[in-house]
Amino acid sequence: MWGQPARSSCYTGWGSPLRCTGRKTRAGGRVIPRPSEPLPSFLRALFLLSFLFSCSQESTNSQTIHFALASKLGSFDPLKSVTTGNQVLQRQCYEGLLQYDSLSSNYELVGALADTWEISEDQQTWLISLRPDATFFDPASNPIWGNGKRAVQASDVLASWLRLADAREGAAAWFVLEGLIEGLDAFRLATSRGEDEAKTAWAEALDGGIEGLRVIDSHQLAIRLTRPEPTFAYRLASPYLLVYPREALSRSGLQFSHHPVGSGAFYLKEWEPGFRAFFAPVPGSDHSAPPRVHLEFLWVPEGSTRTMMFQNGELDRLSPLQDAFTSLIENGQPNSELKKQGVKLRITEMLDLTMLQFNMSDPVVGHLPGDSDGNRKRSLLRKALALAFPYEQWHQIVRSGSWAKPATRWLPPGLPESNAIQDIPWRRSDLAQAKKLLAEAGWPEGKGLPPLRLELGGTDPTSRDLGAMLSASWKRIGVQLDSVAQDYGDLVRKMNSGQAQISTRAWTLDWPDAGNLLDIFYGEFAAPGINKSRFHDSQYDQALQAFKSTKNPNERIALAKKMLARLNALAPAIPIDHRQSYLLTQPWLEIPTLNPFDPLPCASFRLKEVAR
The missing domain is CATH 3.10.105.10 (Dipeptide-binding Protein; Domain 3)
Known part of the structure; x- marks a missing residue:
């Protein structure tokens, strides 16, 4: 038995996928005009710099941590979570049942949506109780629910996992559960036999669950594995088993991949597909996200531009690559100029x-x-x-x-x-x-x-x-x-x-x-x-x-x-x-630990007041 887990602390709402770095300005939400045709590298850099200059003149009441992603921002559909970039952005707005402890460097797990969990002696049955305060938030102007919120229920876990198993979805992350939960492979096979049989399989599964995935009540879920699986707890903390409300998939007028509805500490406030995602804290959230801290992710494909932004103090974090590595890092330390500024270097072994x-x-x-x-x-x-x-x-x-x-x-x-x-x-x-x-x-x-x-x-x-x-x-x-x-x-x-x-x-x-x-x-x-x-x-x-x-x-x-x-x-x-992993961080950004399996748990990040 694992015992009682701590509660999860990182969420978001609407964004896109990519690869990461980071920065901070005083600007709040803004929209980057999207060029209709791809620009040459030097023009894109010039375009970005002029945009950043105009934004730096703005002033809001909130602090913002900015991240520069090397890949274009993509989808918020958890079934598209196989790229690191998608995982990073989805990590801000969705939760799974478990998560890595942001204060531990030993891959220790704590609860996210799960409040407590028990494991049978044969290691094949899991009884999971959800956090009573776990809540979905829909930031849309015409939300799914009247007040924009609904309690997370055990049936949401069931529906999210069933969608991952649905053969018609073609989810690349099916490997996480394949052959592992009793009855789930049979459900997948049924969904591959045409629409009529798929609809029947869904109706039967949603009515209480399947053989190895049962809804006990609104906040309790029983899972029966086909075999003892030493990695099952880690799978529950992976980016592939995120939980979301089924209603968000079918509402008219809004595409789910661009309008996520999650239970996290942040929601997607502004979204320019492919280019920019701006996150704000969920109103009334009791998560540990710092008050008034926002997140912004920009697509910055050129490494030289990301490096220049970091040197100018506009990136909070940077993974230096190629030429930037040799110019910014000397003998395993930040160069003398960065040292004077208080920049820190963190090195992590990646599996x-x-x-x-x-x-x-x-x-x-x-x-x-x-x-x-x-x-x-x-x-x-x-x-x-x-x-x-x-x-x-x-x-x-x-x-x-x-x-x-x-x-x-x-x-x-x-x-x-x-x-x-x-x-x-x-x-x-x-x-x-x-x-x-x-x-x-x-x-x-x-x-x-x-x-x-x-x-x-x-x-x-x-x-x-x-x-x-x-x-x-x-x-x-x-x-x-x-x-x-x-x-x-x-x-x-x-x-x-x-x-x-x-x-x-x-x-x-x-x-x-x-x-x-x-x-x-x-x-x-x-x-x-x-x-x-x-x-x-x-x-x-x-x-x-x-x-x-x-x-x-x-x-x-x-x-x-x-x-x-x-x-x-x-x-x-x-x-x-x-x-x-070599990571440079500005002196005002505080990151508890670096975990290769949970690259950006932003709700655990802090900004402190330092002289700029």
């Missing part, structure tokens, strides 16, 4: 893996059913490309020679299984061996091999430099590589539809368990799920299923070794590195 992944359904680089000889050759090709990968260049150019550790193993340091496995045999620089494998595959010096295609996840100079760097490196063994620059959203669409032959990908674990990373190669989770490489191997899948069903450390290590041996043999991706 993640950055990789170059192959589309395993691609006829040139993939693994095709029934083609044993072709699969052998293509496996040699992938390993040859790994041996010719410019690891050191990557580390110097992309990571500024500092903020990542080489991924010589599939699992990041810090996981018990990682310490027990061996290094990947082909994850090293060895041009002679690369040429040998390429010739053995039937393409000596690349002769007869079609040009390969790298799909980039950005149009910025760093992304283009990455394409040029990899192209030059593989050219040394005779392989031609063409790169395609595009917005990250376009890359995701290509990966989901199987059109991305080769692409880079960074996977940050959703909770501290090796299975969460091993999931990204599970056949049943193939794209549009989280298995973007479309890797499928029956031996791997069977070992992963066994891995998830045991708590025995020795058994888990043995099964992990078996799975990683299959990845070593088939090489669906090239592990590159494990990142570290």
